Amino acid sequence: MNPTLLADVMADSPLTSLLPDYGGVTHALIHVALLAAFFGLPAGIFIWAERKVSARIQDRLGPTRTGGKFGWLQSLADGIKLVQKEDLCPKDADGLLFRAAPYIVVCASLAAYLVLPFTENWSALGLDVGLFFLLALLALEVLGVIFAGYSSGSKWALYGSMRESAQMVSYEIPMGICALVPIVFAGSLNLNDVVRTQITTFADFQATGVPPFLNWYVFNPIGLIAFLCYFTCATASCKRAPFDLAEAESELVAGFLTEYSGMRWSFFFLAEYASMFLVSGVATALFLGGWDDGFGIVTGLKSLGADPLSVSGLLATLLGAIVFMSKASLLVCVQIWVRWTLPRIRIDQVMTACLKYMVPIACTLFLAATIYPLIAVAATERMNHGQGRPYFLPTTVPVAERIKPRKPLLKTAPVVVPAEATAEGAANPEAPEQAADFEAK
């Protein structure tokens, strides 16, 4: 086993230059600690936001007492209430699985946060197969739902979890295919690279007169439909209304959550809101340009200071993270808005929508995404002998030049170049002369 591979994959943030790394563990632990600390925040904030937004949609006020006029601390109060509730486990329930199911869902959701690109090179793991890894982890959440329902020992829970898991598993297919459309445009599964290919600078804006935000994949006609399709499928995959049949009270009491109460119930909701933020974050990274504001401010700040730890570099990083989280939060608010506006659809309508409509649309989009650049490039070359501007292509810069060269995976040992390279062997090898040559490629 190569001891350097692990460290190379995990060391993908500016933290590595600040802190020493002991056995590859320290940086990993810091990344995981930061993520775990961040993980509960979206849940807390969006639960409050949901209550306020839903209240306004329904022409009432929502929480107004805890923590002042706007009820800021309502989520905290709810959390405290839930923590001090009795820890129930039904007699007929399968003890081990009943207790383990909430943790499976939370762990899958938290692990998927590892590849979210909060800003340039600030993802906990800069995996080259980032999106694939994320989709695989979303498949793990289904298992938590299945075990929750099956092990509850109640028929409402079993039926609810069967329907719920069938819905989640079915909607993963069009979600994955629609998420592949920007991957095809960008040429890499790494979410950092996908965002980088959507970014152009202010200088490009001045040169070509095209504002940078028009390079986001959502403004490409195929990208637009793919974004809408992906967002719909992601909402369904998060068990969010209008696809929340299995949680509806008039249907199956509470579906797979029927027998859960207290902190275990709140873990499921922690995972659900964290998943909402996760899929919104993935949507912003894939379609909405990630950490890029559309006017070149972040890239301008970055170009002022190449060192990520200089003042302008830090400011650019912070601004990028704020932009990313704002876009993801906006999409979560759209999900909340949709929930309280549209009526719930029946389970057969849910499955029909997925298998008869979403999957063909997703497949057509994928086909179009692969054919489109060929047509667009050919059309561009016929326009004015190749001097025309390619309309509706994601960017004009070739992919290989946009993506920053990655570090080589294998660190080579410093090469010892002896003075005489004879077959008998020089007596003592000299000090290493030049190790940089091989690594520079």
Added chain:
Amino acid sequence: MNDFLFVALAVIAAVGAISVVLCRKVVHMAASLIVALSAVAGLFFSLGANFVGATQLMVYVGGTVILLIFGVMLTSMQAKAELKTPPIEAIVGLASSIVLILVCVFTLGSVEWKSHFEVLPNAKQEADYYARVRQAEAAAIADVANRKSEAALKSVSDAEQALTNTGKNANAEVVRSLEKDVEARRKEADNFATEAKQAAEIAAAKKVEADGRPESLALRQSSSFNSLALSLTGLRTDNLSAHSYLLPFEIISFHLLVVLVAAGYLARPKSTQQEHETSAE
């Protein structure tokens, strides 16, 4: 750190696999299988094979096991199916698993496990090896640069051809734009030509550096991981004239397919027998 990670993941995988066999309830078996397969995915990640690890999670844990669970819950007769193994089957199973363990141990012991860095035992061999690697790289880059400059020259000649073809019925604007095109292509070809020259110089320098060195054995040996993968698909790197393990690999895959089909057949609902009994009474 990596050793600790390997030991932890291997223990989890082994415990999960054993508990798949020893559990009473079918859903517990599925849960243990998830644990075992996720631990194997973790092993893949710790080896640096990110794509394989993610595929393992997606296909096995997120596909096969979910399929298994759906199948169990939709075909089991009672609410929670339990399986009890009769003692004679337990003894036969134990005996065959001991035989299998011995076969695995002897096979593992007969392979020469060499890691990449052990193959270059001293610094001089390492230097020779890397000099040759650098030469090969520089030659490849020079080759690419050559091809690019040739393509650029060809495009220049194409553009000049187009210019001479429209020489007669001259629309002044078209002629001007074509000339500009030719100019741009010439400039590009010049750039590529200088790049190719520089790359060729570097390649020549590296070749001179590498030619004086003896050819290190390292070039013909590779890490055990690669040689295992290559031998499964057709090329034995330790003994070039020996057969690869492709045929046994295919036989095992076919066997797996047969086992899955048989499992599906064995798990079918057996209601026809009961109907016959009740109708006979």
